[in-house]
Amino acid sequence: MNYVLHLECSKCKKEYSADKIQTVCHDCNAPLVAVYDIEKVKESLDKSALKHRRPDMWRYIELLPIEDERNIVSLGEGLTPIHKLDLGLGEIYIKDDGIIPTGTFKARGLSMAVSKAKEFGIQRLAMPSAGNAAGAMATYCAKAGTEAYVIMPVDAPIGCKIESYMTGAKVYLVKGLISDAGKIVAEGKERFGWFDVSTMKEPYRLEGKKTMGLEIAEQFNWELPDVILYPTGGGTGIIGMWKAFKELQEVGFIGEKLPRMISVQAEGCAPIVNAFKERKKESEFWENASTIAAGVRVPKAFADFMILDVVYESKGSAIAVSDKEMLESSKQLARAGVFVCPEGAATLAALKRLFESGEVGRDEKVLLYNTGSGIKYTDVYSENIKLELPIVNSVEDIRI
Ligand SMILES: *Cc1c(COP(=O)(O)O)cnc(C)c1O
Numbered sequence: 001m002n003y004v005l006h007l008e009c010s011k012c013k014k015e016y017s018a019d020k021i022q023t024v025c026h027d028c029n030a031p032l033v034a035v036y037d038i039e040k041v042k043e044s045l046d047k048s049a050l051k052h053r054r055p056d057m058w059r060y061i062e063l064l065p066i067e068d069e070r071n072i073v074s075l076g077e078g079l080t081p082i083h084k085l086d087l088g089l090g091e092i093y094i095k096d097d098g099i100i101p102t103g104t105f106k107a108r109g110l111s112m113a114v115s116k117a118k119e120f121g122i123q124r125l126a127m128p129s130a131g132n133a134a135g136a137m138a139t140y141c142a143k144a145g146t147e148a149y150v151i152m153p154v155d156a157p158i159g160c161k162i163e164s165y166m167t168g169a170k171v172y173l174v175k176g177l178i179s180d181a182g183k184i185v186a187e188g189k190e191r192f193g194w195f196d197v198s199t200m201k202e203p204y205r206l207e208g209k210k211t212m213g214l215e216i217a218e219q220f221n222w223e224l225p226d227v228i229l230y231p232t233g234g235g236t237g238i239i240g241m242w243k244a245f246k247e248l249q250e251v252g253f254i255g256e257k258l259p260r261m262i263s264v265q266a267e268g269c270a271p272i273v274n275a276f277k278e279r280k281k282e283s284e285f286w287e288n289a290s291t292i293a294a295g296v297r298v299p300k301a302f303a304d305f306m307i308l309d310v311v312y313e314s315k316g317s318a319i320a321v322s323d324k325e326m327l328e329s330s331k332q333l334a335r336a337g338v339f340v341c342p343e344g345a346a347t348l349a350a351l352k353r354l355f356e357s358g359e360v361g362r363d364e365k366v367l368l369y370n371t372g373s374g375i376k377y378t379d380v381y382s383e384n385i386k387l388e389l390p391i392v393n394s395v396e397d398i399r400i
């Protein structure tokens, strides 16, 4: 079973066979996206059937690109909880991908990409990563028995380095950013026979990320929130969610109304925000990118024009917040029961600003997307939050 008709260039719309290994469009070097036979999907998928499906992202199999389910490389990723937050600010929910295998939503894309690689018989995957994608790829490759080569910045969070190393991947560090790692992967493709799994240069990670949108729709009983805030780096998440909503409309599971998509970035690396302010279609390379939120430290997204398309089409916006605001918001969220990564915290920081400016109304239903666990960022947090904890020898030393 596989309802993918073909892959399509996101720019020129040229069609590519989904039966062969594909990367990007040969003419425009732009991402390829999967197009489904929606009529066939409709015939086999109905809302009630979902009740009996596996409780992970693979429950939406008709809208996923796998040919043979035996190729699925899964650790039970997806169907993460959505919590209502009692912050006294409005009707705010948070979808928590902090509890997914490998601790970040990157698991979704890499479960899919590693599964597709298995289906195509690809044995050697390589990827530049800000950290979390490396950990996820390493983990899923370990499960699949596929070789993994990952290159990340020297200052990537230690959790990502250890995770990648422990799972047996070949790990390399570069004194630079994810963009520098990307150049090395591109150069090593021929030399080492690497298959490049870079964000949006491999067509199927996006299909894994799409499940975030499918889940949001199902979990909200097919009534989407008014606004979704998403911390944006390479953009697979925001592009994937939007693709999910469009497909669900075509299948007839949801109505006309779609959420406004807000792309959240860091003040120290905000190429999408700048492009949005100037109503541009593409972003400029961001020099000297710097933020504690490693996942959004992406100076120029390969699919920047697609991210901006989603923002414009959804009548959303793009906004940057400071590292300091992220730290404050992460504390606030931890106190509400969710220990998030700085990227996830950025969405709450952004929401507070949007409430103030009136861009988001207090009566609107808002969803924050937490992309990862705070536990993966203990080095980043401990460098930025003063931990002055009293040492006690006996109960006599404690005053409450
Ligand atoms: C990669 C990453 C992001 C950005 O994701 P995209 O969907 O590629 O924009 C956000 N948060 C975390 C924790 C990440 O690892």
Ligand SMILES: [Zn+2]
Pocket: 009, 010, 011, 012, 013, 014, 025, 026, 027, 028, 029, 030
């Ligand atoms: Zn093209």
